[in-house]
Amino acid sequence: MHELSIVLNILEIAEHQLKEHAGNKVDAIELEIGTMAGIEMDAFHFAWDAALPGSVLERCKLTIHSVDAKALCSECGYMYRMLEHYMACPACGSFRNSMIQGKELKVNSLEII
Ligand SMILES: [Zn+2]
Structure with a gap:
C-alpha cells in the first residue's frame, strides 16, 4: 500500500527531527497534502493508525x-x-498546462516534547 510507505516516510522525518532536537515524542504534527498528490x-488514515502504535508519533495530534491543485x-x-x-x-479549452501546486506532501510543523 502506497499510503503506508508515505506514513513510514513521515515517521522517519519525525524520528530524525526528534534526534536533532533531543526530544522524546511528537505532540502534534501538521501535514500539507495536495489534492493531486495521489x-x-x-487509506492514509488507516495506514496512520496501523503504523504508529509504539512509535514516536503515537497519540500525537494530526x-x-x-492544498487545492492549480494549473x-x-x-x-x-x-x-x-x-x-x-x-x-x-x-480556452486547451489541455496543455503545468501544475503549479497540488502534488505536495510535506510536513509543515512538528511539536516536540
Ligand atoms: Zn487556456
Whole structure:
C-alpha cells in the first residue's frame, strides 16, 4: 500500500527531527497534502493508525491541510483550479498546462516534547 510507505516516510522525518532536537515524542504534527498528490485519505488514515502504535508519533495530534491543485494554461496563461488530472482550461479549452501546486506532501510543523 502506497499510503503506508508515505506514513513510514513521515515517521522517519519525525524520528530524525526528534534526534536533532533531543526530544522524546511528537505532540502534534501538521501535514500539507495536495489534492493531486495521489493519496487516498481513507487509506492514509488507516495506514496512520496501523503504523504508529509504539512509535514516536503515537497519540500525537494530526492536522492535515489540503492544498487545492492549480494549473497554469500553456496556451493562454490562465490559472485555474484543477478538479481532475485531465482538465481543459476553462478560458480556452486547451489541455496543455503545468501544475503549479497540488502534488505536495510535506510536513509543515512538528511539536516536540
Ligand atoms: Zn487556456
